[in-house]
Amino acid sequence: MTNCSFCEKPAVYVNPISRLAYCKRHFIEYFERKVRRTMRKYNMLSEDEHIVVATSGGKDSLSLLHILVKLSRKNPKWRITAVLIDEGIKGYRERTVENLVKYAEIRGIPYVVAGFKEYIGMTLDDIIEEGRRRGLPYMPCSYCGVFRRHVLNQVAREVRATVIATAHNMDDIVQTYLMNIISNSWERVSALTPVRSEESGGFIKRIKPFYEVPEKESALYAILNNLVKPEFIQCPYVKYNVRFTVRRMLNELEDKYPGAKYGLLRSLQAIVPVLKGRVDSRSRYNCLVCDEPSSQKVCRACLYKMQLGLLEAEKIGFILDKAKSDKALASLLKYYSSNSNSEKVL
Amino acid sequence: MVMRVVVIRVKILETNQQVELDVKSTTVRELLLRLGLTLSEHIVFKNGEVITEDDIVEDNSEVVVFTVKSGG
Incomplete structure (x- = not known):
């Protein structure tokens, strides 16, 4: 039995880099401290905000919603609305919608479920079929990513949000970084920042409070807080995804060389200012x-x-x-x- | 020769597999390695409680391996 480095209770997590062990209580404290520190460091939120939390009902987004709801008790001028984009993926999305609805209703948190069908005109399943029928060259994740962002922006504007919080974690970020290096897309690399805001064009500020949080930690936070059950639900289209391979590769690297993902994050943070002004990432x-x-x-x-x-x-x-x-x-x-x-x- | 009847039973949620490992005791880290699973993508439960990769799993126990990766 591994014991907590702080109180001798059974540990639930050992940080692979610092080798410190955490029991449930100390892990939750450690996790929340890290997220609060990230939000402060990048000036993510001000005193008065209407935060739209992009929530899929999965572990990362429910963890984000949970911690923001918790923090909002100390920030009385924060309003929170959870927004779930229902792409219409049969046999998959229904299950995570349930998680969000249950969570939000118990705690009285306002939420919106916005479907591709009503906002785009077709479910993702139908879009993919129609795209194939028309011979369009896109992968399922291309439609999904583009339309999801589009609908999220639209809903955030409808509810008059001042900021959109997404649960992208450090793994997501470094995977995207590597994928964009591979495809030589430096304008996309320069957009991989913890905060995205634009003065013009009605673009709503976007923040990623889990920017420095490994996926395993946000999953563990969700499990320890009973936000999700330990069951495996996977999008049926994931096998068409390049990310699938990149993720596996990065995790194997991390296991051999703990800290590799943090290293990539630091590398990303070093290159973004260099790219500024050289690649055009702003929407004009x-x-x-x-x-x-x-x-x-x-x-x-x-x-x-x-x-x-x-x-x-x-x-x-x-x-x-x-x-x-x-x-x-x-x-x-x-x-x-x-x-x-x-x-x-x- | 004495036949061993005690094993470690592992349930892998991602693939819905049940695997039996004929080892007397092993750390979670070694167990995942034997199964070709990465440490950074998996959380291991024993008797419904989360255990760490440094913990030791002994004969006749049952563990559940949960994959943390996002849906898609």
Whole structure:
């Protein structure tokens, strides 16, 4: 039996780097202290905020919701709304929705469940089928990521949030970092910061309070607080995901060389200021169709919708009309139409 | 030769597998290694309680291995 380094009770966690052991009580204290410190260090929240917590109902997001709800007791001017994006993945999402609803209802926390079906026009399952039928070249996770972000922004604006908190943990961040190095996407690397805010374009500030938290710690926090049951629920589309392989590789590296993931996080933090001003990561436009901030004149979500036949005819007419006198827009639309076998989309 | 009848039973939630290991005692770390599972992705339970990778699992015990990775 391993004992806690602080009180001799049975340990539930040994930090692989410091080798300190923590019992349940001391682990929870350690975890919350780390998250509070991260939030302070990066100036994530002010005294008066309406925080939208992007909650999937999984371990990370319920841990985030739990700790923010706990902290809000000491910050009376914080309002919290949990937002769950229901992509419509049969046999998967229903189960995590239940976790959130149960959690929020017991504690009286306002929550919104926003479906792809109502906001995009189709469930993710149907989008993937339609994309395949039309010969579109995208992986399930591409649609999901783009549309999820789009719907989350929309809902956050509808509820008048001042900030969106997401539960991306250190593992997520370093995996994305490595994936973007592999694909030579430095503008995406420069966006991997703990806080994202933009003065213009109605972009709502985004924060990642778990930026320095390993996935295992946030999972353990969820389990020790009874937020989720130790059962394995996996998205059926995950096998199509590059992240799947990168994650495995990084965890094997971490086991051999404890601290490797922290090292990558530090490497990311060192490169971001160097990239500043050299790669263009800021959204310069507001999408002509939906008005969301975008790096192109029409945002990715609207381009996907167009290719899937989910954009209304008058909106397509409007952008085609604009494209007549706008070469950049015309070539963007051409690119997106030549990316599919269905040129009839346009 | 004496036949050993006591083993460590491991339930792996991710793959829904039940594995029996014929070892007298082992640390959780070695156990995961033998099963080809990484330390950073797994939490191990014994009798419903979380145990650490430094803990020792003995003959005739049952452990549950929970994979921490996010859904997708």
